Amino acid sequence: MSRKPFVRPVSKTGWWLKHPRYMRYMSREVTCIPIGAFALLMVCALERLSKGQAAYDAFIAAIQGPLSVLGLIIVLVFALHNATSWFNVTPKALPVQMGEEFLAGKYIIGAHYAVWIVASLIVLFFAGVL
């Protein structure tokens, strides 16, 4: 056994800055913060909704303004990043075997994007935006 074992110093907090791949990993992981905050905002919306029209209308008025716009743009960007990164690994998570071969990843990813677009359009239509 070596008397002077080499221990490569690795920063506990900053290791992910060392390589673009680590940074991409972290960029996917931190999407949970805006998504979680958005879920809590929806819990607040339900609370206001259950308290009646005056409370709910005050909530809708309160979430208007530049700070809310900025916050929700952040939520939207991170939600899009979660969506694309989630769908792009579906061939690994849900491989489809056909006989001896595996279905090409582009079809599995493409199917997810297609469902995503249709689902989003349905929500926009149902919400009265389209």
Added chain:
Amino acid sequence: MAKSNKPIFWSLFAAGGTLAAFLAPVLALLFLLTALGHPPALLTYANLHAFASHWMGKIFLLGVITLFLWHAAHRLRVTVHDFGLRQDGLVAIVVYLIAAVGTALSALYLIRI
């Protein structure tokens, strides 16, 4: 055989991540339009109240909100570890507790509507 509760939290993470992938961007867009002063028709009191009054609307809202919460909670637990905070037991309790309280409150508010 050693038992682990990991499959429960991981399956909630995976289900929530999938649901968030499909629905979080468009739902965030609805709220962004509201913040910009153009609330979609669904987010007016009368329409959202009618939607949340129906049992299918309640199930949809509870499913979306709670799965988003459990997804975010589990991923945040791992992310906090990755940022160098090595207190996994405590972090797990905090994040899952927030998700559990959010779930219970959402159910309570939906029952009251």
